[in-house]
Amino acid sequence: MDTGLLIEKTILVVVIFAxxxxxxxxxxxxxxxxxxxxxxxxxxxRAGPFGIxxxxxxxxxxxxxxxxxxxxxxxxxFIMGPGIAxxxxxxxxxxxxxxxxxxxxxxxxxxxxxxxxxxILFIMGFASIGVYGIMxxxxxxxxxxxxxxxIRASSQMISYELAMGVSIITLVLMSGSLSLGEIVHxxxxxxxxxxxxxxxxxxxxxxxxxxxxRAPFDLAECESELIGGYHTEYGSMKLxxxxxxxxxxxxxxxxxxxxxxxxxxxxxxxxxFSGNTLAILGTAAFFAKIIFFIFVIMWIRWTxxxxxxxxxxxxxxxxxxxxxMINLLITAVVIGFNSGWFTKKSAKVKQTExxxxxxxxxxxxxxxxxxxxxxx
Amino acid sequence: MSSLEIIATVLGGLTxxxxxxxxxxxxxVRSVLYLxxxxxxxxxxxxxxxxxxxxxxxxxxxxxxxxxxxxFVLMLLNLSKDNEPKSSIKxxxxxxxAGGALLTVLIAxxxxxxxxxxxxxxxxxxxxxxxxxxxxxxxxxxxxxxxSILFIAAMVGAVLLAKRExxxxx
Numbered sequence: 065m066d067t068g069l070l071i072e073k074t075i076l077v078v079v080i081f082a083x084x085x086x087x088x089x090x091x092x093x094x095x096x097x098x099x100x101x102x103x104x105x106x107x108x109x110r111a112g113p114f115g116i117x118x119x120x121x122x123x124x125x126x127x128x129x130x131x132x133x134x135x136x137x138x139x140x141x142f143i144m145g146p147g148i149a150x151x152x153x154x155x156x157x158x159x160x161x162x163x164x165x166x167x168x169x170x171x172x173x174x175x176x177x178x179x180x181x182x183x184i185l186f187i188m189g190f191a192s193i194g195v196y197g198i199m200x201x202x203x204x205x206x207x208x209x210x211x212x213x214x215i216r217a218s219s220q221m222i223s224y225e226l227a228m229g230v231s232i233i234t235l236v237l238m239s240g241s242l243s244l245g246e247i248v249h250x251x252x253x254x255x256x257x258x259x260x261x262x263x264x265x266x267x268x269x270x271x272x273x274x275x276x277x278r279a280p281f282d283l284a285e286c287e288s289e290l291i292g293g294y295h296t297e298y299g300s301m302k303l304x305x306x307x308x309x310x311x312x313x314x315x316x317x318x319x320x321x322x323x324x325x326x327x328x329x330x331x332x333x334x335x336x337f338s339g340n341t342l343a344i345l346g347t348a349a350f351f352a353k354i355i356f357f358i359f360v361i362m363w364i365r366w367t368x369x370x371x372x373x374x375x376x377x378x379x380x381x382x383x384x385x386x387x388x389m390i391n392l393l394i395t396a397v398v399i400g401f402n403s404g405w406f407t408k409k410s411a412k413v414k415q416t417e418x419x420x421x422x423x424x425x426x427x428x429x430x431x432x433x434x435x436x437x438x439x440x
Numbered sequence: 441m442s443s444l445e446i447i448a449t450v451l452g453g454l455t456x457x458x459x460x461x462x463x464x465x466x467x468x469v470r471s472v473l474y475l476x477x478x479x480x481x482x483x484x485x486x487x488x489x490x491x492x493x494x495x496x497x498x499x500x501x502x503x504x505x506x507x508x509x510x511x512f513v514l515m516l517l518n519l520s521k522d523n524e525p526k527s528s529i530k531x532x533x534x535x536x537x538a539g540g541a542l543l544t545v546l547i548a549x550x551x552x553x554x555x556x557x558x559x560x561x562x563x564x565x566x567x568x569x570x571x572x573x574x575x576x577x578x579x580x581x582x583x584x585x586x587x588s589i590l591f592i593a594a595m596v597g598a599v600l601l602a603k604r605e606x607x608x609x610x
Contacts, residue, residue, distance in 0.1 A: 141473075182569060185496040192504025196476070200510070203469065203515045211515060218508050225505070242569055 068171060076177055080157050088311040089119045091358060095311075098362045100362055126304035127366060134297050138204040145201025146298070146305035152194040153312035159183040160319050161245045163329045163347030174247055175347065183244035184232055187227070187320055191275050195221040197309065198277070198284060202294035213293035217284035220274060223377060224281075227384035228271035231264040234392045237399055248328035253335065256327040263391040265325045267384050272317040274380070277310060279365040283373055293307065318357035319350075326353050448488055455481040468514050470505060479503045493569040 093108065093116070100107025108115035133142055163175040180186060195218050202214025238260055239247045251257055258265050285293030295306045322328060329346035337345055347397040371379070399408065459482060461474040479502045486495035576584050 141469075180492055182492050182496050185493070185500065189496050189499040189504060192508075195508060196511075199511055199515070200473070203511075215512060216514065218512050222505055222508060294480050 072171070072173055073177060074175070076175070077126050077158070080162065080177065081154060083313055084154055084157055084315060087315050088308055091314060092122065092307075093119045094358070095362055095365075098359065099366050102363070102366045123304065128430050129300040131300040131302070132203075134206060136206040137297065138206070141200050141204035142297075145197050145204060146302045146309070147197075148200060149194070149197025149309035150305045150312070152190050153309040154314065156187050156190045156316045156320070159244050160316075160323055161187050161248050161328055162344045163350060166343040174245075175343070179243055179245040182242045184236065184242050184247070184324075187244075188229060190231065191228070192221065192225055194275070194313065197306070198294045201298070201306065202284075203295075205297035207297050209290045209292075210294050213284045213286075213296075215291050216276065216286075217294060218280065220283060220376060220380075223380035224271045224274040224384070227267050227380060227388045228275065230270070230388035230392055231261075231267040231275065231330040232324075234261055234264045234388070234395045237392070237395055242330060244323060245361065248323050249328070250394070251327040251330050253330060254332040256325065256330070258325045259394070261325070261391075262287045263387065264310060264395075265321075267388045267391070268325070269321060270379075270384060272321060273361060273364065274376075276313045276361075278361060279312065280368040280370050281376060282370065283376060286370060313357060315354065318361065319373055321357050322350060322353035328353075346410070444488075448485075451481060451484050451488065455485060467519075469511070472510050472514055475510075476507045479507065493572055507609075553590050 096118070097107045097115075099105075109120040111121045112118040146241040158177040159180060161174075161176040161179070166175060166215050198217040198385070199214045202210040202217070205211075235257060236242055238257065241247060241250075247257075277284050282293075284290075285295065287293070290296070295303050298306060329350040331346065331349040334346065334374060390439055455478060458474050458478045462471050462478060465471045465474055479498060483495040483503075486492075486498065509540045
């Protein structure tokens with residue numbers, strides 16, 4: 065194997081992990097400031113200027129608290145719960161394209177750890193096993209409220225995963241690829257998927273808030289009914305891991321939303337730049353989009369009241385899934401119509417031409433460019 | 441041994457070990473957790489054969505959805521050694537026969553399979569999503585459609601069962 069590639073990817077993994085943790089840490093600060101702003105308060109302002117050292121003080125406090133395990137808890141699973149939550153949260157960053165390729169030391173560094181050809185499914189997979197941390201932690205605590213929360217979390221995840229999956233399928237139909245690198249590349253300039261698939265975006269956005277267990281869908285840690293939900297029995301850094309995993313999830317889902325629907329690292333007027341300038345500007349644009357979505361999700365949390373559990377299920381199964389299905393059907397029919405499946409002529413059109421005809425013109429060009437760039 | 445062979449051997453050993461733990465573990469919830477681990481290791485084996493699509497779908501469907509429901513039910517049952525349901529001897533015989541029949545089918549299916557040399561495993565393109573889709577919608581279209589009909593039947597059945605229960609409550 066190419067040693068340079070190995071070193072390059074190792075550095076990339078470490079950097080992405082560090083950035084993920086850093087952003088997750090400062091999201092706690094951002095959340096408090098946003099909440100304070102929305103409620104006309106000051107928010108944390110004691111530790112450092114503008115309270116900027118607050119997250120570090122919080123983390124220090126978490127570490128020095130007593131590490132307590134309840135007497136009747138299943139000890140190993142109790143420890144495993146937060147670990148799984150953290151692991152699944154930080155795995156997804158591996159397939160997200162963080163920016164256009166960077167030229168460095170005479171080699172082209174692709175700012176994506178792995179451009180596997182099923183990138184989107186990888187994200188779905190880790191989103192769907194993310195619930196195990198909560199379930200195992202909640203069950204192992206041997207507490208009724210924790211168990212309730214675990215059950216709520218798991219049924220909520222399964223319900224919202226369906227609508228999420230269907231809205232992603234719509235996107236995959238549009239772009240003709242499951243690879244995230246290619247989907248992002250096709251949205252060159254302002255050619256973002258949100259303009260083609262606004263309905264899929266709305267469904268995906270609601271589902272990803274639900275998958276993150278954020279308010280108004282935070283039924284799993286609903287303090288007015290379940291004390292603290294699945295982390296009632298947790299303390300010290302194990303609790304810290306659960307809370308932290310939630311923020312890592314929030315960061316990653318914002319990144320996925322930005323990459324799938326808002327062009328990832330693409331920004332209007334990007335053709336005027338090239339090389340490393342483009343790479344740095346593109347990455348900056350991507351992070352700006354991510355922080356915007358983090359802000360929107362926080363805004364929603366501090367604005368909307370929590371759903372009742374039956375309303376949550378009603379929204380998931382009776383509203384979002386049918387909407388996503390109808391959207392999928394319409395998209396499929398339009399794509400079929402564009403590629404001439406409903407006219408007699410189509411029988412003569414070859415397979416390759418068909419698949420190209422599915423996409424809007426700009427997308428086809430972008431796809432061709434992508435193939436050329438990455439095959440060389 | 442090449443590094444690929446070492447990885448394949450270790451992964452295979454772990455898979456069998458964790459599958460055995462599913463049966464041998466005394467606690468039902470732990471059994472399910474070992475089963476989830478087994479699914480992950482099987483996915484690892486798929487990736488070793490360069491079948492990324494099947495590997496990820498295995499995780500999404502089995503580890504991500506079906507096993508969550510398994511765990512869901514087991515957590516509610518609160519099983520322990522004292523109130524473990526005793527299965528009758530008839531059930532045990534029936535289960536043995538069913539398991540044996542499945543084993544026969546699996547062995548029959550495996551008998552005709554070709555074992556690729558380990559070095560060729562990574563170059564194998566059959567598990568890629570495009571090739572898999574081509575195969576599913578041309579050569580294997582009948583089994584594919586049959587299984588979707590089976591799924592629809594199961595779904596309709598589930599909805600019917602849920603409906604009837606609701607009427608009794610009212």
